[in-house]
Amino acid sequence: MCLGIPGKIQSIRDDAGLVMGVIDFGGVQRDVCLQYVADEVQVGDYVIVHVGFAITRVDEDEARRTFEVLKEMSQLDELEWMAEAAEQGMRGLEKPA
């Protein structure tokens, strides 16, 4: 949970005062809170996401590399939690594109 996962912003919206957005993580899409980076991002940007919250913006190359490295290190458990949360009928996870 300490290593964030990079993803691409697909859409941004206001959810009752909270900036939320859909992020694509290598094909898995999920709702993520963008509140903390709202001033510096737009659709198409890449961000590092920790437990459902975007914390920093990164460039595309960095995002791709980091994702690959996390995959090699088998440090993408969080994607499994997303799936598990979705099975339990929680909001936020859509079918892979």
Place this chain on the structure above:
Amino acid sequence: MKYLSEYRDADIAKRLIGRIKTRATRCWTLMEVCGGQTHTIVRQGLDELLEGSVEMIHGPGCPVCVTPLEQIDKALLIAAKPNVIFTSFGDMLRVPGSDCDLQQVRARGGSVKVVYSPLDALALAQKHPDKEVVFFAVGFETTAPANAMAVFRARQLGVQNFSVLVSHVTVPPAITAILEAPDNRVQGFLAAGHVCAVMGYTEYEPIAAKYKVPIIVTGFEPVDILEGISLAVNQLEERRHEVENQYVRSVRRSGTEPARALVQQVFELANRQWRGIGEIPMSGLRLRDEFAAYDAERKFGVGGLKVTEPAACRAGDVLTGRIKPPQCAAFGTLCTPERPLGAPMVSTEGACSAYYNLAKYRTADPAGAAP
């Protein structure tokens, strides 16, 4: 398993190793305080490649591993209550408490659910107004902004059946505690890049100055780590002790300010127990009084629980760098990822599991694995 030779940046890595080895006039002892870094170092064998020039000690950089038994036992007590939905990040489910883990509570009929974001837990509370939804708020500075927001939103939306069991720890006080220990051997630190992406690194500056240790903000990829080590060795050879940022592509000196601000609004510093290490003053976060209504310890009256940790697990010695995991007598025999005795064997970020995943350390007779 991948070795450095197969790594795509192998050439850069080899050059960095060469540079470190030429530069080091003696063997320097450094500590990394990030589970991701520990994983990379052990998996790529960086510590062996640098033998004689740098010794890497694996610090308390895995949030799952440092969560004290006491907090796990509180989680188990709350999760077993009727009418409670207990929610947690996935890697806390198998951390052993005094007599079972969250997975076993679930098997016995307790409602334990894995969530990815603390906002999932809040959404669950909104969906089940007749239940108490509790979220296990663990982690370092990387998860604190998420957990702070869940509590802040709960209050904003007037959700009353939601609370958090807080077990937050912060890195700088742990570094200070390690440096204060009379038998400390650490001469420089690699600070966790992702933690600093959130918090920035101004807090490390007085530590570097007071204890005269280089602190390098470092990423978790092999080349990042070798660069971080190289910067630390340069400083040590030149008798400098500064905070340097290797991970400029993700880390700014002041971090992500809106996140820091909300963490400060919702949480305050508090003494915290670290598993196997004991209490470190002002090393964790607790809810501020104005958010007391969301404190699961108060809501369920478990705040006073105190437990002693089992002697067989040497997590404390591992987490402070006194021993390497294979030196623990239980490693690979009584303690395996399938049947972990201590938290560092549970999480993929834990030092014991990082070593266990390398076949060469798994020499123990498997027949001896079952007690």
